[in-house]
Amino acid sequence: MKQLVIDACCLSARLGDISDKSGFDGVLLECPSKGALPPKSDKRVLGTRRTISVPMKAASFDQVKGDLVSARDECDVVALCCDNEFILKRLLETELHLIDVLTLSLDSINALKPAVVKQLVKQGIMFEIQISQLLKLENRGRLLGNARHVIRTYARRSRGILNLVVSTGASTKMGARNVDEMKSIGMALGLREEDARAAITSSVQVLLHRARQRRSKYLEIKEKMVLKQNLSSFRKRAEDSDWNVARKKVNVWNG
Numbered sequence: 001m002k003q004l005v006i007d008a009c010c011l012s013a014r015l016g017d018i019s020d021k022s023g024f025d026g027v028l029l030e031c032p033s034k035g036a037l038p039p040k041s042d043k044r045v046l047g048t049r050r051t052i053s054v055p056m057k058a059a060s061f062d063q064v065k066g067d068l069v070s071a072r073d074e075c076d077v078v079a080l081c082c083d084n085e086f087i088l089k090r091l092l093e094t095e096l097h098l099i100d101v102l103t104l105s106l107d108s109i110n111a112l113k114p115a116v117v118k119q120l121v122k123q124g125i126m127f128e129i130q131i132s133q134l135l136k137l138e139n140r141g142r143l144l145g146n147a148r149h150v151i152r153t154y155a156r157r158s159r160g161i162l163n164l165v166v167s168t169g170a171s172t173k174m175g176a177r178n179v180d181e182m183k184s185i186g187m188a189l190g191l192r193e194e195d196a197r198a199a200i201t202s203s204v205q206v207l208l209h210r211a212r213q214r215r216s217k218y219l220e221i222k223e224k225m226v227l228k229q230n231l232s233s234f235r236k237r238a239e240d241s242d243w244n245v246a247r248k249k250v251n252v253w254n255g
Contacts, residue, residue, distance in 0.1 A: 005179050006046060006204040009079070009103075009130055009167035023179030024200075028167075028208065031075055047208045049077035051103055058084045064091070068098040072218055077211040079103045079128065092116065097218060100211040101126040101165065104154070106133045106146040117154060121163045124214075126207045127154045130169030131177060131185055144189070151190045161206050164191075166199040 010027035026046035050071035054064050064087055071078045081103040082088040091099065102120070104127055112120075129150060134143055155164045166186050170176040177185070179200065186196030 003201050004046070004205060005201050006208075007168050007170070007200070008101075008128060008165040008204045008207065009049065009051070009169050011132075011169060011171035022176060028077055028204070047076040047211075048074075049079055050075045051079040051081055054080070054082040054084050054087055056083045058087055061087050061090055065095055065098070068095060072098050072215060076208060076215065077101065081105055092120070096120075096123060096125070097214060099125060100214060101128050101207055103128045103130065104150050106143045106150065112153075117156070121156050121158050124210045126163055126165055126203065126210075128165045128167060129189070130167050131182065132169030132171070132175055134185070135175065147189050155191065155195065157195075162195050162198040162203045164195075164199050165203045165207055166191075166196075167204075 004025040005023055007022075007024050007027040009030055011030045011032075026044050028047045028049045029045045031048050031050050052064065052067045052071060058064060064082075068078060068080070068091075077100045078098060079101045080088075080091065080099050082091070083105060102125060106129070127150075129147060134140065134147060136143065151164070155162065157163070166182060168175060168177050168182070182200050183193070183196045186199055187193060191199065
């Protein structure tokens with residue numbers, strides 16, 4: 001498989017903001033709302049994604065789950081950025097099939113236990129750092145420190161695959177970065193050179209491949225459940241119809 005250089009998260013709906021000189025072969029395009037999918041003809045879009053952001057004071061677990069289901073139905077990759085520890089813990093316990101990558105917030109780090117990280121890596125869940133978070137002028141030193149902490153805590157290799165992707169999170173041309181800049185930033189945050197490159201190449205390809213497999217299995221199971229429900233409903237209607245016919249015959253006999 002050819003190794004592609006991919007921006008794992010491009011927020012710009014205007015793909016003209018993506019410079020051909022950036023060195024990226026393509027992007028995973030963020031589609032923030034239902035139905036907001038890109039033109040299929042644009043070859044730079046290698047896949048679509050949706051990030052479900054859950055603030056500290058989230059409305060409810062059911063609402064977050066509903067948002068994840070909607071994203072799984074529509075997009076190739078489903079990302080979760082969750083500041084609510086209770087909801088995050090419950091999602092990781094019961095709804096892991098709806099999540100492909102955890103986008104790590106550098107503003108407030110909710111560190112997962114090493115055993116949980118190990119289990120997520122085993123399940124094929126990736127972690128993501130978005131460079132756009134580091135471009136904030138306020139508290140940049142703290143954000144850089146948090147980013148280095150995230151890499152020390154979460155960056156692992158399993159069967160030769162790095163479980164971390166580094167994306168631009170760019171919404172404008174100003175926020176975009178080229179490949180060399182992305183590698184340099186990754187190394188400045190503590191990644192080895194080979195890992196800094198893997199975070200924008202092989203790891204992103206593996207993320208997209210695993211996400212599509214997970215989505216395909218999810219849609220297959222969903223289709224079977226719908227067919228089962230339709231069959232059950234059809235049988236019930238048939239039974240009700242047979243019962244009504246029999247009842248009418250009894251009424252006729254009883255004259």
